[in-house]
Amino acid sequence: MTESNFQAIGDKRFRNIPETEDLIKQVGERVDAEGAVHVIRNLKNVAFIIIRTFRDKFQVVLDGENLKMLDQIQEGDFVRVRGNVVESRAAYKGVEVRAEEVERLSGPKEQLPIKLGSKKLDMNLNTKLDERVLTLRHLNERAIFKLQEGVVRAFLEYLQGNGFTEIHSPKLVEAGAEGGANIFSLDYFGRKAFLGQSPQFYKQFMVPVFGRVCEVGPAFRAEKHNTSRHINEYTSLDYEMGYIDSFRDIMSMEVGFLKHMIKMLKVHYAHELELLNVSLPEIDQIPCMRFDEAKRTISQHFGREIKDEHDIEPEEERLMSQYAAEEFGSEFLFVTNYPWKKRPFYTMRSPGDEDYTESFDLLFRGIEVTTGGQRIHDYDKQVQAMRDKGLEPDDFGEYLKLHKHGTPPHGGLGIGSERLLMKILNRQNIRESTLFPRDTSRLTP
Amino acid sequence: MTESNFQAIGDKRFRNIPETEDLIKQVGERVDAEGAVHVIRNLKNVAFIIIRTFRDKFQVVLDGENLKMLDQIQEGDFVRVRGNVVESRAAYKGVEVRAEEVERLSGPKEQLPIKLGSKKLDMNLNTKLDERVLTLRHLNERAIFKLQEGVVRAFLEYLQGNGFTEIHSPKLVEAGAEGGANIFSLDYFGRKAFLGQSPQFYKQFMVPVFGRVCEVGPAFRAEKHNTSRHINEYTSLDYEMGYIDSFRDIMSMEVGFLKHMIKMLKVHYAHELELLNVSLPEIDQIPCMRFDEAKRTISQHFGREIKDEHDIEPEEERLMSQYAAEEFGSEFLFVTNYPWKKRPFYTMRSPGDEDYTESFDLLFRGIEVTTGGQRIHDYDKQVQAMRDKGLEPDDFGEYLKLHKHGTPPHGGLGIGSERLLMKILNRQNIRESTLFPRDTSRLTP
Numbered sequence: 001m002t003e004s005n006f007q008a009i010g011d012k013r014f015r016n017i018p019e020t021e022d023l024i025k026q027v028g029e030r031v032d033a034e035g036a037v038h039v040i041r042n043l044k045n046v047a048f049i050i051i052r053t054f055r056d057k058f059q060v061v062l063d064g065e066n067l068k069m070l071d072q073i074q075e076g077d078f079v080r081v082r083g084n085v086v087e088s089r090a091a092y093k094g095v096e097v098r099a100e101e102v103e104r105l106s107g108p109k110e111q112l113p114i115k116l117g118s119k120k121l122d123m124n125l126n127t128k129l130d131e132r133v134l135t136l137r138h139l140n141e142r143a144i145f146k147l148q149e150g151v152v153r154a155f156l157e158y159l160q161g162n163g164f165t166e167i168h169s170p171k172l173v174e175a176g177a178e179g180g181a182n183i184f185s186l187d188y189f190g191r192k193a194f195l196g197q198s199p200q201f202y203k204q205f206m207v208p209v210f211g212r213v214c215e216v217g218p219a220f221r222a223e224k225h226n227t228s229r230h231i232n233e234y235t236s237l238d239y240e241m242g243y244i245d246s247f248r249d250i251m252s253m254e255v256g257f258l259k260h261m262i263k264m265l266k267v268h269y270a271h272e273l274e275l276l277n278v279s280l281p282e283i284d285q286i287p288c289m290r291f292d293e294a295k296r297t298i299s300q301h302f303g304r305e306i307k308d309e310h311d312i313e314p315e316e317e318r319l320m321s322q323y324a325a326e327e328f329g330s331e332f333l334f335v336t337n338y339p340w341k342k343r344p345f346y347t348m349r350s351p352g353d354e355d356y357t358e359s360f361d362l363l364f365r366g367i368e369v370t371t372g373g374q375r376i377h378d379y380d381k382q383v384q385a386m387r388d389k390g391l392e393p394d395d396f397g398e399y400l401k402l403h404k405h406g407t408p409p410h411g412g413l414g415i416g417s418e419r420l421l422m423k424i425l426n427r428q429n430i431r432e433s434t435l436f437p438r439d440t441s442r443l444t445p
Numbered sequence: 446m447t448e449s450n451f452q453a454i455g456d457k458r459f460r461n462i463p464e465t466e467d468l469i470k471q472v473g474e475r476v477d478a479e480g481a482v483h484v485i486r487n488l489k490n491v492a493f494i495i496i497r498t499f500r501d502k503f504q505v506v507l508d509g510e511n512l513k514m515l516d517q518i519q520e521g522d523f524v525r526v527r528g529n530v531v532e533s534r535a536a537y538k539g540v541e542v543r544a545e546e547v548e549r550l551s552g553p554k555e556q557l558p559i560k561l562g563s564k565k566l567d568m569n570l571n572t573k574l575d576e577r578v579l580t581l582r583h584l585n586e587r588a589i590f591k592l593q594e595g596v597v598r599a600f601l602e603y604l605q606g607n608g609f610t611e612i613h614s615p616k617l618v619e620a621g622a623e624g625g626a627n628i629f630s631l632d633y634f635g636r637k638a639f640l641g642q643s644p645q646f647y648k649q650f651m652v653p654v655f656g657r658v659c660e661v662g663p664a665f666r667a668e669k670h671n672t673s674r675h676i677n678e679y680t681s682l683d684y685e686m687g688y689i690d691s692f693r694d695i696m697s698m699e700v701g702f703l704k705h706m707i708k709m710l711k712v713h714y715a716h717e718l719e720l721l722n723v724s725l726p727e728i729d730q731i732p733c734m735r736f737d738e739a740k741r742t743i744s745q746h747f748g749r750e751i752k753d754e755h756d757i758e759p760e761e762e763r764l765m766s767q768y769a770a771e772e773f774g775s776e777f778l779f780v781t782n783y784p785w786k787k788r789p790f791y792t793m794r795s796p797g798d799e800d801y802t803e804s805f806d807l808l809f810r811g812i813e814v815t816t817g818g819q820r821i822h823d824y825d826k827q828v829q830a831m832r833d834k835g836l837e838p839d840d841f842g843e844y845l846k847l848h849k850h851g852t853p854p855h856g857g858l859g860i861g862s863e864r865l866l867m868k869i870l871n872r873q874n875i876r877e878s879t880l881f882p883r884d885t886s887r888l889t890p
Contacts, residue, residue: 007732007733008730008731008732008733008773009693009696009697009700009730009731009733009779010697010700010729010730010731011697011698011700011701011704012694012697012698012700012701014607014694014697014698016608017608017656017688034656034687034688034853036653036853053656054608054610054655054656054657055655076850076851077851078653078687078688078851078852078853078854080688105688105853105854106822106823106851106852106853106854107851108824108849108850108851109824109825109848109849109850109851110849112850112851131846132650133650133843133846133847133850134846134850136650136651136654137653137654137850142654142655145610145612145654145655146610146655148613149610149611149612152611152613153605153611160598162459163461163462163499165499165590165591165594166594166597166598167590167594167880168593168597168661168663168680168862168880169880169881170663170678170880170881170883171616171663171665171678172629172665172677172678172883172888173888174888174889184617184631184632184633185631185632186629186630186631186632186640187629187630187631188629188888189667189669189885189886191888193888195631195640202880202881205577205578205581205890206581208481208523208582209581209582209587209590210499210500210587210590210591211462211479211498211499212499216613217662217663218613218615218616218662218663220616220617222634224634232617233615233616233617235613242479242523243462243479243523243525243550248454249457249459251454252454252455252456252457252459253456253457253459255454255455255456255457256456256457259456284455285453285454285455286453286454286455287452287453288452288453288454328453334454377551378551379553379554380554398578398889398890401576401578401579401890402578403554404553404554404555405521405553405554405557405578405579405582406481406521406522406523406551406552406553406554406557407523407551408479408481408523408550408551409523409550409551417613435612435613435614435615435647436614436615436647438615438617440634441634443617443618443619443633443636443638444619444843445650445843445846
């Protein structure tokens with residue numbers, strides 16, 4: 001059974017598996033097209049098969065002798081279709097393939113339990129997530145994650161264009177960046193390790209190395225509350241920028257990314273936007289309100305008592321967003337200068353106003369999608385800040401090497417990509433925009 | 446201390462922080478340039494400062510009155526330099542900046558314990574890794590991770606150009622894809638969870654959804670042996686392709702990626718390649734040998750006894766690579782059709798030759814950098830294969846939904862990016878090409 005020693009493999013121009021847009025340009029030609037049998041409509045004298053392609057769908061027509069092929073295929077099968085592309089007013093996008101051959105490549109063990117061809121998946125969220133392996137094949141479900149690709153691509157493309165280097169930092173760590181109980185721990189060869197809550201320390205380590213760095217990777221939070229806006233593992237979009245003049249540089253870079261993202265989605269993901277009926281936000285400038293002013297304004301405007309002076313409740317975020325939409329015509333709002341009490345130990349305090357910080361959140365359509373700010377770069381100030389927070393600097397030996405060896409003035413942010421996508425889609429639950437969500441009760445599929 | 450409600454932040458064309466290549470085009474002009482004080486050479490009447498930029502370095506000259514500025518700065522500081530760009534034969538790349546002002550922005554707490562400006566870091570690997578926060582600032586060290594960026598960019602760019610969709614799958618999982626004891630476990634809200642050994646199941650889930658998918662993300666292996674080629678967390682480059690005709694399609698796609706990567710590194714990372722004196726491999730076609738033939742050939746050619754008929758030892762990998770270099774003039778070698786005994790339960794057996802599989806490894810300069818192959822797509826065959834491996838199909842309920850609901854003929858591979866990079870650099874230890882390595886004794890920094 002052995003073959004010759006001297007065989008070799010080269011690269012290959014893979015045949016483009018045709019999408020509907022390609023078929024439009026191939027009217028009158030013969031094509032080979034692979035895809036899934038999405039829907040079969042058998043009208044006795046003629047049958048239509050909707051083929052699900054990588055991104056879209058097209059129609060195949062069978063009649064006469066060819067109707068016999070229907071005996072060989074069922075919905076859910078994977079096939080190779082050979083035939084002629086013809087114009088057809090009634091068909092999706094005005095083209096269809098008159099099949100000469102529909103070759104079955106593989107298929108399901110038994111009839112699929114749900115109709116993937118229905119316009120909407122008529123089931124509750126839990127069932128949809130339980131059956132993710134199947135439900136992701138629905139055109140609308142998969143479109144969500146095609147858009148996720150676009151968000152991530154836009155992020156990397158914009159930042160690389162601005163001199164950022166992409167890094168890949170470890171997720172097994174000795175200590176969490178955020179501290180607290182919201183951290184997963186595990187046994188690591190006899191010692192305790194944690195799962196990174198964010199790449200915070202590592203991206204900061206890389207600022208004196210590359211000047212500007214970014215990362216796309218998983219972040220883990222052991223939060224015990226199961227809400228519509230929290231998941232326990234998410235895809236974090238992070239960057240960290242050296243040589244900044246103020247934390248406003250971080251915000252400007254984010255505005256640039258968001259504009260780039262919107263443009264990229266419009267150009268390269270128009271199909272998915274249309275399918276999901278997405279109304280993209282518009283951005284020119286993003287209005288800013290100081291934390292304390294935002295709290296006060298909301299309180300006055302909506303006649304609502306301030307309960308916690310140092311934090312913003314979810315309902316306040318919603319009202320601030322509503323206020324920004326009404327007053328500034330913006331679906332985005334930067335809330336800046338959060339109280340020192342509520343920000344992590346590495347946050348830079350505002351010069352001359354030490355109860356507040358050089359930090360911000362970005363609210364979008366009612367919820368926070370970004371947290372960022374300038375970091376402390378001076379060693380003595382960082383040690384003092386740890387003490388002010390009741391932390392022991394000796395517990396942060398590795399982290400403090402950053403400051404001991406020096407680092408330029410810098411800051412950065414983290415964006416929860418699933419949250420951002422959830423609000424782009426105007427959905428109410430982050431699980432809708434998470435490929436395989438992890439929460440307190442969900443570890444599968 | 447509050448500002449107006451009505452401030453807003455827009456995007457901003459950030460000033461390009463000049464690199465040496467920019468300065469060459471700016472001779473005669475005034476520049477502002479940020480960077481780190483890499484080396485100070487004080488010759489009394491004149492002083493030279495080497496500034497480390499984001500990717501390169503340039504020389505600043507101080508003389509006359511300006512020499513006083515030296516009192517304000519030390520090696521390791523971060524500065525903003527203002528001055529005129531002039532030609533200078535003696536300077537690096539023929540340009541230097543005659544400084545009018547060197548503004549210190551920040552700096553180390555005390556004198557740096559190592560000379561970052563030395564040509565090579567004169568320390569053993571362990572010390573270098575212990576002091577990673579500092580040693581990564583060395584020009585040669587950081588160049589390695591700039592190249593990592595290039596490898597990852599080339600991977601995503603090539604695959605997206607071939608119709609792959611990038612996905613982000615969960616790393617907290619219910620079961621490992623590779624099984625065995627090499628898996629980290631943790632408590633997940635009262636139940637047992639694992640850290641993904643590979644995105645295997647998830648990328649397979651996505652084949653019927655998008656047809657072709659890829660992912661760049663961390664993979665975790667709890668291997669207890671501390672060797673020069675193993676780490677316990679690595680950045681895995683994965684893809685999975687539907688509608689393949691044979692596992693050779695997977696290999697062709699990889700050859701295409703490798704060619705694209707080499708081209709991209711040459712064009713966009715020439716600076717780092719030169720700095721590290723990297724000799725890139727050349728690829729036209731990659732020779733292939735069947736597993737059994739490769740074993741036999743090596744045994745005969747090198748007069749070496751075959752100890753284990755079903756597996757390849759590291760020394761055999763090395764000899765196979767050596768053989769491929771000598772006989773075929775190739776630094777790469779595909780070894781194909783591994784025995785079923787040694788491949789995971791999802792591997793497709795070779796039709797008519799059931800002791801072997803439709804699988805391959807790619808060897809590069811002596812070690813395996815890729816494992817891949819065609820997967821079983823038929824439900825009954827997958828159930829039988831599990832039983833043949835002594836596994837209980839009921840333990841794989843979620844995974845088997847893929848086959849139950851149907852999936853096209855498909856296959857894929859996983860590339861260890863740090864291993865690939867290690868061999869591109871011709872280094873002997875994978876820790877050299879890992880940003881912050883994790884092994885049995887190393888969890889920090």
